Amino acid sequence: MATFKEFRNNVKPNWCPGCGDFSIQAAIQRAAANVGLEPEELAVISGIGCSGRISGYINAYGLHGIHGRALPIAQGVKLANRELTVIASGGDGDGFAIGMGHTVHAIRRNLNITYIVMDNQIYGLTKGQTSPRSAEGFKTKSTPEGSIESTLSPLEIAMSAGATFVAQSFSSDLKQLTALIEAGIKHEGFSLINVFSPCVTFNKINTYDWFKENIVNLEQQFPDYDPTNRIAAMNKIMETNGLLTGLIYQNTQRKSYEDMISGFGKEALMKQDLSLTEEHFNKLVAEFK
Amino acid sequence: MISQLSWKIGGQQGEGVESTDRIFSTALNRLGYYLYGYRHFSSRIKGGHTNNKIRISTYPIRAISDDLDILVAFDQESIDLNAKELRSGGVIVADAKFNPVVPEGIDARLFAVPITAMAEELGTSLMKNMVASGASWGLLGLPLEVFNKAVEEEFGRKGAAVVEKNIEAVKRGAEFVLEQAGGPLDEFKLDEADGRQKLFMIGNEAIGLGCLAAGCRLMSAYPITPASEIMEYLIKKLPALGGTVVQTEDEIAAVTMAIGANYAGVRTMTASAGPGLSLMMEAIGLAGMTETPLVIVDTQRGGPSTGLPTKQEQSDLNAMVYGTHGEIPKIVIAPASIEDCFYDMIEAFNLSEQFQVPVIVMTDLQLSLGKQSCEPFDYNSIQINRGKLVQDAPEQEPQQLFKRYELTPDGVSPRVLPGAKHGIHHVTGVEHDETGRPSESAVNRQNMMDKRLHKLDGLYVRDGLRTDAPSETPDLLIIGMGSTGGTIDQAREWLANDGVTTNHVTIRQIHPFPTEQLIPHLQQAKKVVVIENNATAQLAGQIKMHAGFADKMRSLLKYDGNPFLPSEVYKACKELD
Ligand SMILES: Cc1ncc(C[n+]2csc(CCOP(=O)(O)OP(=O)(O)O)c2C)c(N)n1
Ligand code: SF4
Ligand SMILES: [Mg+2]
Numbered sequence: 134m135a136t137f138k139e140f141r142n143n144v145k146p147n148w149c150p151g152c153g154d155f156s157i158q159a160a161i162q163r164a165a166a167n168v169g170l171e172p173e174e175l176a177v178i179s180g181i182g183c184s185g186r187i188s189g190y191i192n193a194y195g196l197h198g199i200h201g202r203a204l205p206i207a208q209g210v211k212l213a214n215r216e217l218t219v220i221a222s223g224g225d226g227d228g229f230a231i232g233m234g235h236t237v238h239a240i241r242r243n244l245n246i247t248y249i250v251m252d253n254q255i256y257g258l259t260k261g262q263t264s265p266r267s268a269e270g271f272k273t274k275s276t277p278e279g280s281i282e283s284t285l286s287p288l289e290i291a292m293s294a295g296a297t298f299v300a301q302s303f304s305s306d307l308k309q310l311t312a313l314i315e316a317g318i319k320h321e322g323f324s325l326i327n328v329f330s331p332c333v334t335f336n337k338i339n340t341y342d343w344f345k346e347n348i349v350n351l352e353q354q355f356p357d358y359d360p361t362n363r364i365a366a367m368n369k370i371m372e373t374n375g376l377l378t379g380l381i382y383q384n385t386q387r388k389s390y391e392d393m394i395s396g397f398g399k400e401a402l403m404k405q406d407l408s409l410t411e412e413h414f415n416k417l418v419a420e421f422k
Numbered sequence: 423m424i425s426q427l428s429w430k431i432g433g434q435q436g437e438g439v440e441s442t443d444r445i446f447s448t449a450l451n452r453l454g455y456y457l458y459g460y461r462h463f464s465s466r467i468k469g470g471h472t473n474n475k476i477r478i479s480t481y482p483i484r485a486i487s488d489d490l491d492i493l494v495a496f497d498q499e500s501i502d503l504n505a506k507e508l509r510s511g512g513v514i515v516a517d518a519k520f521n522p523v524v525p526e527g528i529d530a531r532l533f534a535v536p537i538t539a540m541a542e543e544l545g546t547s548l549m550k551n552m553v554a555s556g557a558s559w560g561l562l563g564l565p566l567e568v569f570n571k572a573v574e575e576e577f578g579r580k581g582a583a584v585v586e587k588n589i590e591a592v593k594r595g596a597e598f599v600l601e602q603a604g605g606p607l608d609e610f611k612l613d614e615a616d617g618r619q620k621l622f623m624i625g626n627e628a629i630g631l632g633c634l635a636a637g638c639r640l641m642s643a644y645p646i647t648p649a650s651e652i653m654e655y656l657i658k659k660l661p662a663l664g665g666t667v668v669q670t671e672d673e674i675a676a677v678t679m680a681i682g683a684n685y686a687g688v689r690t691m692t693a694s695a696g697p698g699l700s701l702m703m704e705a706i707g708l709a710g711m712t713e714t715p716l717v718i719v720d721t722q723r724g725g726p727s728t729g730l731p732t733k734q735e736q737s738d739l740n741a742m743v744y745g746t747h748g749e750i751p752k753i754v755i756a757p758a759s760i761e762d763c764f765y766d767m768i769e770a771f772n773l774s775e776q777f778q779v780p781v782i783v784m785t786d787l788q789l790s791l792g793k794q795s796c797e798p799f800d801y802n803s804i805q806i807n808r809g810k811l812v813q814d815a816p817e818q819e820p821q822q823l824f825k826r827y828e829l830t831p832d833g834v835s836p837r838v839l840p841g842a843k844h845g846i847h848h849v850t851g852v853e854h855d856e857t858g859r860p861s862e863s864a865v866n867r868q869n870m871m872d873k874r875l876h877k878l879d880g881l882y883v884r885d886g887l888r889t890d891a892p893s894e895t896p897d898l899l900i901i902g903m904g905s906t907g908g909t910i911d912q913a914r915e916w917l918a919n920d921g922v923t924t925n926h927v928t929i930r931q932i933h934p935f936p937t938e939q940l941i942p943h944l945q946q947a948k949k950v951v952v953i954e955n956n957a958t959a960q961l962a963g964q965i966k967m968h969a970g971f972a973d974k975m976r977s978l979l980k981y982d983g984n985p986f987l988p989s990e991v992y993k994a995c996k997e998l999d
Binding site: 198237409422 | 660
């Protein structure tokens with residue numbers, strides 16, 4: 134069985150020292166090993182941004198696509214080969230601005246993939262513009278007088294879109310993050326894990342210290358919290374202003390998309406023979422006579 | 423005895439025009455006639471005038487006719503709008519319910535048949551289509567048994583009683599009109615057809631069937647006219663083959679999902695029209711850059727923007743050839759017949775895997791939606807070629823990645839699929855080295871650009887040019903693409919009668935442009951006319967840019983939403999003469 138070291142490659146990330154993304158990379162590598170995967174059984178599909186580079190830093194199959202489209206690409210990979218473990222990953226701009234449409238519909242569709250958002254409340258790669266996750270009043274290069282748009286709550290959106298697995302974590306809490314990614318991989322359906330991942334270069338507000346002060350850890354502070362209760366989950370997200378971490382909601386009743394497609398087998402579609410028998414072909418043609 | 427005839431049915435959208443046409447033409451197909459259909463419709467669901475025209479012939483035809491022999495009308499508007507097409511002495515079969523009148527100046531015989539009344543007598547006005555097609559059938563003096571068999575097949579699932587009633591409706595329609603006319607009309611007596619079994623289908627269905635034959639097992643798409651029939655066909659057929667169709671949230675999702683699935687090894691396609699193609703552009707670049715196979719069908723309609731969404735046009739050519747930023751290899755092929763729609767899909771999937779490039783299959787509304795007879799497809803010619811796909815790579819040294827983008831003499835690199843034990847590599851739209859890792863090295867950039875862009879050097883696809891070039895020094899070379907071929911051939915017959923010699927080249931390989939193959943044809947001709955359904959002469963632009971000969975080239979353009987008529991092509995060519 135592969136250890137987490139086997140999920141490392143020799144590419145040096147080009148992230149700034151101290152960037153939260155390093156720990157997310159480590160957590161994915163650990164979780165993959167902990168659930169018993171071999172590197173070739175994992176595909177990491179990422180978007181564009183500082184965060185999007187992650188697929189190149191993990192020893193596994195990886196595709197670094199275009200801005201905002203990690204999810205539809207990842208869903209295509211999963212449909213083609215459901216035997217692979219598919220992780221989609223990208224920034225808050227990638228998933229909640231340009232790719233928001235895909236995020237909501239991927240949640241509704243509920244394919245068995247894990248989506249890890251590296252949420253730094255800012256656009257890192259383009260050097261510090263506002264993101265849908267930025268706080269109101271947040272001053273950035275593109276909002277010199279402070280953002281005047283309301284802050285998006287991806288957790289509430291996910292809940293209302295019918296998500297079957299919603300979690301949030303903080304890159305400094307490697308233990309919790311690793312456990313949540315493992316749970317996400319094991320969940321039979323779409324899992325959303327939003328991860329606070331401080332951008333030390335462009336976000337001077339939402340810093341490591343800021344998160345440490347403001348985060349509510351569900352497990353520690355609400356030991357009786359029941360993540361199968363949808364209404365309670367929604368309430369808790371609102372009560373904590375979205376700053377809670379842990380497993381927020383899980384629905385194990387709903388089947389994954391793959392399991393609901395008529396005629397879809399358990400074996401990877403990519404393993405099937407491409408040819409059509411003559412008998413089948415003739416039957417299809419007969420409809421046009 | 424005549425060898426061909428034109429028939430049209432008109433009415434309000436949603437009142438049975440489609441089904442009348444379907445049942446009438448299916449029965450004609452059974453008798454072995456060649457058929458060519460044209461649908462005039464608007465983007466409304468109920469209401470609004472719509473009409474379907476079919477040309478019926480004892481020999482192969484691939485064009486609508488200028489004129490009309492029989493018009494079946496469900497309302498006066500259908501008569502008013504279409505009677506001018508009737509040739510003198512033509513026939514109108516109209517519902518007696520609305521007291522039909524023949525417009526002034528039109529020389530046509532009117533048969534007012536109580537279409538609605540008869541249908542209602544039998545229980546439902548829905549059966550209007552049966553009465554109307556029965557009346558048409560009767561006028562042609564064709565055997566009712568064949569028609570009844572088609573009815574049985576259409577309604578068999580609904581039980582014997584329904585079949586009975588419909589057959590009765592057909593019979594009443596036929597009997598009524600025959601009594602009025604005093605028997606079948608001599609001038610509409612068609613020669614017997616050759617009786618050979620043909621297929622009768624629209625281009626989109628042939629595309630769908632072609633996908634299945636090509637081993638395509640997934641489609642991701644967003645609905646749009648005139649492409650939706652492809653997804654609607656495939657969702658009915660793919661489950662039996664273990665595959666599926668995903669209706670995505672938009673065309674960007676559709677194309678990127680297809681890229682993901684192709685990357686993971688399943689032949690996957692998407693289909694759209696101009697607006698969707700515009701949304702796909704960035705992703706097409708990703709497929710080009712990452713050398714991921716991808717097949718897209720663009721069923722062109724009237725643009726720009728929402729344009730004329732239910733009308734004919736061929737104006738996306740430049741978007742297909744040039745669309746996406748930066749420079750990538752890409753193949754654009756344009757089927758020119760129903761048979762092409764089928765075989766070209768197999769070709770498209772093979773090319774996309776052999777060269778690891780996006781392939782766009784370009785149709786137009788008339789080819790995608792016009793229902794026509796075609797030759798049966800040849801099962802034995804179906805061949806699947808997955809190019810340099812390998813099951814697995816040899817074991818790599820520790821920390822070494824598989825060279826997915828290895829520099830090879832032909833520019834195409836071996837490809838493994840995710841899941842393979844030793845094949846791990848990276849894929850990115852960022853410029854990358856042989857293992858797929860990002861690289862900004864100038865030398866690597868040059869090598870990788872050259873590798874990708876030279877993959878298609880010298881490419882010539884099956885029938886890249888379809889030529890009918892009987893003359894070594896034709897007065898006129900006519901060049902077209904897509905659905906216009908049959909119309910051009912019809913005009914050429916008339917031109918030949920006038921002593922004008924013509925050659926005809928249909929350009930099927932739009933990109934990379936088949937310059938070398940086309941030049942000899944251009945050289946031979948005294949004059950050249952390029953015929954296309956757009957306003958800016960996009961095909962002629964390609965020819966001039968790649969092959970030259972601008973001095974003797976003229977364009978015939980039509981962009982009013984309607985396909986060319988043979989007479990228009992004939993007249994324009996005569997004027998050049
Ligand atoms: C279509 C498109 N528009 C814009 C860009 C430029 N761009 C690259 S990354 C990015 C936003 C990055 O922010 P985020 O997704 O939050 O990722 P981060 O860098 O913060 O990890 C933008 C706007 C692009 N690559 N593609
Ligand atoms: S700019 Fe911010 S998000 Fe990007 S690598 Fe640096 S710290 Fe990380
Ligand atoms: Mg960000």
